[in-house]
Amino acid sequence: MLFEQACAIVDLETTGGHITKDRITEIGVILIDGERIERFSTLVNPGQPIPPFIVNMTGISDEMVANAPPFEALAERLLRMLEGRLFIAHNARFDYGFLKNEFRRVGLRFQTEVLCSVKLSRRLYPQHFKHNLDSLIERHGIELAERHRALADAEAVYHFLQSASRELGEAPVRAAAEYLMAKPTVPEGIDADVVGQLPDVPGVYLFFGEADQPLYVGKTVNLRSAVLKHFAGEPADRALAEAVRRIDWQETVGEFGAQLMALQLIRELQPSHNLKGRPSQELCSLQLASNADGFVRARTVAARDVDFSRVETLYGLYRNPREAKKVLTDLVRAHELCPAVLGVEPITSKKGSPCCARQAGRCRGACVGIEPVESHNARLMAALARLKVKNWPFPSAVAVVESDPVTGESVEHVFDRWCYLGSRGEEGEALDGMPSFDLETYKLISAYLKKPFEHTSVRLLETA
Numbered sequence: 307m308l309f310e311q312a313c314a315i316v317d318l319e320t321t322g323g324h325i326t327k328d329r330i331t332e333i334g335v336i337l338i339d340g341e342r343i344e345r346f347s348t349l350v351n352p353g354q355p356i357p358p359f360i361v362n363m364t365g366i367s368d369e370m371v372a373n374a375p376p377f378e379a380l381a382e383r384l385l386r387m388l389e390g391r392l393f394i395a396h397n398a399r400f401d402y403g404f405l406k407n408e409f410r411r412v413g414l415r416f417q418t419e420v421l422c423s424v425k426l427s428r429r430l431y432p433q434h435f436k437h438n439l440d441s442l443i444e445r446h447g448i449e450l451a452e453r454h455r456a457l458a459d460a461e462a463v464y465h466f467l468q469s470a471s472r473e474l475g476e477a478p479v480r481a482a483a484e485y486l487m488a489k490p491t492v493p494e495g496i497d498a499d500v501v502g503q504l505p506d507v508p509g510v511y512l513f514f515g516e517a518d519q520p521l522y523v524g525k526t527v528n529l530r531s532a533v534l535k536h537f538a539g540e541p542a543d544r545a546l547a548e549a550v551r552r553i554d555w556q557e558t559v560g561e562f563g564a565q566l567m568a569l570q571l572i573r574e575l576q577p578s579h580n581l582k583g584r585p586s587q588e589l590c591s592l593q594l595a596s597n598a599d600g601f602v603r604a605r606t607v608a609a610r611d612v613d614f615s616r617v618e619t620l621y622g623l624y625r626n627p628r629e630a631k632k633v634l635t636d637l638v639r640a641h642e643l644c645p646a647v648l649g650v651e652p653i654t655s656k657k658g659s660p661c662c663a664r665q666a667g668r669c670r671g672a673c674v675g676i677e678p679v680e681s682h683n684a685r686l687m688a689a690l691a692r693l694k695v696k697n698w699p700f701p702s703a704v705a706v707v708e709s710d711p712v713t714g715e716s717v718e719h720v721f722d723r724w725c726y727l728g729s730r731g732e733e734g735e736a737l738d739g740m741p742s743f744d745l746e747t748y749k750l751i752s753a754y755l756k757k758p759f760e761h762t763s764v765r766l767l768e769t770a
């Protein structure tokens with residue numbers, strides 16, 4: 307027996323390459339238990355038209371699958387067939403991911419060890435450039451009655467494994483497979499089974515240390531791969547990984563929900579390794595006001611004193627007044643504005659005396675009446691333009707509706723004037739969020755409106 311555990315060599319034919327939009331049209335499985343080998347093959351009704359180029363490639367047409375069972379009719383039998391076996395496929399990420407999504411769509415969970423024969427071929431035969439199935443068939447002299455049919459392609463993978471074992475020996479093939487399937491070493495005290503339960507779905511993961519102290523909150527589109535990456539990462543990640551004593555996670559419908567939930571958890575828990583995303587107690591902005599001489603000045607205003615969600619003339623969001631003053635000072639220097647007029651440096655004791663910048667040739671003379679008030683004000687406004695905090699672009703609150711294309715589950719994340727009001731499963735549910743203006747939420751929504759996440763939409767909510 308090549309591998310110690312029972313194996314399933316799997317190949318799928320589908321309506322296309324999109325893992326959530328397309329569907330399976332044929333399943334081929336070779337079950338290997340020692341010397342015992344069983345084969346299973348079936349057409350599957352995808353419930354959608356098969357594109358012509360797929361028909362030309364596979365020979366599977368709409369007519370052929372019209373009376374075939376849909377996946378949900380096969381799901382439980384197929385799950386029993388595959389559970390606990392080593393899942394082997396060529397480009398396994400595609401076949402395994404496709405099947406996992408199909409199982410999720412009918413409410414079943416499928417997770418097992420996976421071996422990709424593309425990666426195995428690369429490791430066993432590094433001297434060759436190509437490792438697609440056609441190349442393996444040619445290189446190993448594999449004869450098939452047909453190509454691009456599920457069971458036939460699974461047979462090609464089976465014969466590749468047999469050929470490699472004859473050429474190189476079973477031990478090297480087994481060693482290469484074990485290397486490819488090696489699990490990251492988890493820190494002492496962490497149950498490896500817990501890590502194995504991590505799902506391949508979007509969500510937020512939490513690392514806790516001694517005495518259950520929060521260490522880190524991460525967001526991801528794939529909980530399993532993100533967490534495992536920490537334990538197989540670069541030296542910079544090792545200090546965090548070694549400090550972990552407990553792992554927790556929360557699944558979300560999609561990536562947007564994961565990012566939003568991570569922000570809330572970082573604010574609540576303030577993990578020691580999340581330096582970015584922590585709430586600022588000194589959040590402030592620059593607001594314009596005119597002095598007695600008509601010059602516009604930029605003054606620092608704090609979020610605790612001014613409702614940033616209601617004020618429309620703010621320029622920049624800063625974590626503290628020092629950061630705000632530095633930005634204003636840099637603008638003054640870059641645009642030759644007068645620091646005395648703007649209050650960046652003290653006003654000269656003698657009225658009409660030049661400021662320090664004027665004496666150094668870095669001010670156009672607003673302080674001594676050489677530059678008119680209108681000119682200085684206009685240049686200040688132009689310099690600040692790119693920093694203007696965006697106005698809320700909707701007439702009322704909105705819901706960012708996020709959907710899972712596999713399960714059909716959806717959730718509404720509700721916002722008004724950049725404030726997060728809460729999330730709900732459907733319209734009409736009560737919201738538990740406490741609205742407050744938050745820098746990271748503002749950044750998230752601003753970025754989202756420029757480039758929306760996949761499987762999301764914005765719905766305007768009616769005013770009360």
